[in-house]
Amino acid sequence: MHHAMGAAGAGLDALVAYDSACRPRIATREVFGLLAECSRRDGETVEDFSRWVVSRQHDLGRYRGGSSGFDDEARSFAAAHFRSTGIPASPGEVLVCCGGAKGSMMAMLGAVMCRHEGEKVHRMSGRVLAPVGYYQSLRILPPIVGGTIDVAASLDGPDVQAWLADTARECGRVIYAPLVNNVDGNVLTESRARGIAAAVLEYNRRHPGNPAYVLGDDIYAGSYLAPGASTRPIGSIRGDELGSPDLGNMSDWVLSVVTPSKTYALPTSRIAFAHTGNKALRSAVAHYRTMLSYGRVPQGDELTAAAAICLTPQRWIDRWNRTYAQRVDRLCTRLQAINENLGMDAFRLTRPDGGWYAALRIHQGLFADPRVRSSVHALAVCLNYGRERRDTGLALLPGELSGYRVTPGSPDYILRASVAVGDDDLDEFTHRLADLGALLRSPARPAAITHALDRARAVVHDLDTIVETA
16 A cells, blocks of 8 residues: 555655544644654654655565554554554554454453463463453453453443452453443443543552553444543543642553454454553563464555554544434434333444444333243343244343343343444344334233243253352
C-alpha cells in the first residue's frame, strides 16, 4: 500500500479521513509525521524521510518476530488513531497482532499470568475482573494460562478498589475495561473511567512490586447509538486530571486494543493494534504474541486494517449508528406489540448505548417450567421449539457466557441479540418471537419444552453440566 501512496502523485495529503462535516480527521501527513518523529535520521527533513518510506524496497530479512517487519506505516496509522482518542501513542509503542482482539488479549494474559524461563512456561494464578456483559470469548482465555474471571455488576472505581484489596496477595491481575459492553451496550462513561483509573493508579503507586494491569477493549470506539453518549477510553486517563500528577498516566498500565472489525469498514479483518506506554509489558506481549503465532502479520493485511481504522469516513460511522439506533427503536416497538398480544411483559430489550448488540430479556414466567432454569435452557427452547419446520429457531447467545447469573430473585433470562441486521432479518426475528411466545402461552407449552430440551441434549450431552459450571 505504501507503493500505491507513492505512485498516486497527489502528495502525502492524498489519503485522509473525514468527519461528519467532511473536514479532515486524520491526514496521511500526520501519520508520516508521527513515523518521522521516531525513525528519521538526524538532520533529515520529514519530506525526505517520507520519500524514502514510499520508495523503499521490501527486505525479506526483516521478517523476524512480530509482524511483517515492514509495518512502520501501519503502526503510524494506528498511533494516529490512538492519539485521536486521547491515548498518547507513538508508532514505536504500537504492536500489530493477527487473531484480532482475541489474539492481543491472549498475548497480554500470557504476558501477565505466565513466567517464561528458557523453553519452559510457568503458569501463575492470574485473575481477571470484568463487568457483567463482557465479550463472551474472554471467558475462555484466562483458563488457558491458569487464570479465572471475577465479575462486577458495573465495574466502577469502588468495585476495582475492593477487588484489588481482596486479591492483594495474588499475582497476574488484569482488569478488563471495555469501552462498550458486548452484550448490553453499556458504555464506559468518563466518570466510571476516572474512578477505575484512580483506583488502579493509587494502588500501583502503593504496590509497585505487584501492580495490576488493565485491558482496554476499545474496538467499539465511535459506535455510539445513544445521542450524546459520553465515553472515555481507559488508556487516555492522566493522573493530573485526577488531581495527582505524580500518579502517572493510565497508558503505562493499560494495553489498549483496537481492530477494524466492528466500527470501521473492514468487518472481516482479524488484525488488532495494541498500545501500551509500559516498555516491560509491551516487550512481554510482543514475546507471547510471537510465541502464540499472533504475530507474523502479512504486510497487506496490517496496512489495509490500519487504513480502514484511520480512513473510514466519520459520516459512514454516523450513518451506521443511526441505522442501528433505528433498529433498536423498531425492535422495542415490535416487542411491545408482542407483549400486548400475549398479555404479559414476556420480552424486553435493554437499550444499548453503543455497539452492535443488545440484551434481550425473556421473563421466566413465559416458560413456567422448572426444567428451564438458566439462559442456556431458555436458548435451547428458542433454538428448537419448532416441530414442523427446521427454520423456526432463534439463534442467540446465552448471558452466562458473558457473566450473567440467573438467581432465584431474577425475573428474566438474558440472551444477546444483534441489531446490526437488515429489515427483513429483524421482521423475521420478531415474527418468530411472536410464534414462540404464543406457543409458550398455550396448552402445548410442556410438550414444546420437552421436545426442545431433548433435541438440545441430543447434540450437547452435558448441557446441564455446562449450566452448573458456567
